[in-house]
Amino acid sequence: MTKIQNQIQPPFMSKEKIKKAYEDLAENYNALIDHKPHNAYYDRPNTLQLMGNVEGKTILDAACGPGKYAEILLSRGAIVTGFDNCPKMVAYAEERNKQQGSFFVHDLSDPLHMLPKESFDMVLCALAMHYLADWNPTIREFFRVLKPNGSLILSIEHPFFEYLYYQSTAYFTTEPVQCTWHGFGKSVQLHSYRRPLAACIEPLTENGFYIEKLVEPKPVVEFEKLDPKHFAELNTFPAFMCIRALRKASI
Helix, strand or coil, rough: CCCCCCCCCCCHHHHHHHHHHHHHHHHHHHHHCCCCHHHHHHHHHHHHHHHHHCCCCCEEEEEECCCHHHHHHHHCCCCEEECCCCHHHHHHHHHHHHHEEEEEEECCCCCCCCCCCCCCCEEEEEHHHHHHCCCCEEEEEEEHHEEEEEEEEHHHHHHHHHHCCCCCCCCCEEEEEEEECCCCCCEEEEEEECCCCHHHHHHHHCEEEEEEEEECCCCCHHHHHHHHHHHHCCCCCCCCCEEEEEEECCC
């Protein structure tokens, strides 16, 4: 990613721009996701480790992208339902998983009215929560669809990294930001929301979850072969953060 100047954008404008950016990226994203270093050798190994043994588990893959996480989870014996706001990504997820799993188009910020309560053992949401202006409605929906004591697994951009990356001067504010991605074969502008650490934790603890484990990940060795510069940087300061939160039996 290459940073550009922050610009404040109304939430509805940012939402449509995020969707269009991923539609533009979808083909290249799907083609590169298997070995893109930050995804394949930084985010996924650390996030999957938090999920543990998934055999026989029902898992909701929220903002599933082209279905790479689903592919791995299905291969490990999980029963996967996935959704994404980008129709092209959903099509790639279906193609990648060859009629295994179930995938549909849906916005992460909207209620999951099509899914019954207490129907999943786990919810996974990898590198997507930063596209939401307000986490609370989505976290409440994750609570609703999870079984009692079910797990919510999140990977997010590290709030301290984002504060430095976007050169923010208002740490305690949740603010719209944008940057330019170059790593998927074309340059696209991505709009998201930078927030402080408390704004990543409180939507969980105030909506029926307790945090069981928090990981500031390091890249695995395969990363170094493809991108030694960022491998060294990520061993010095984290770019992502991974959380396993457990749903309380009731709130």
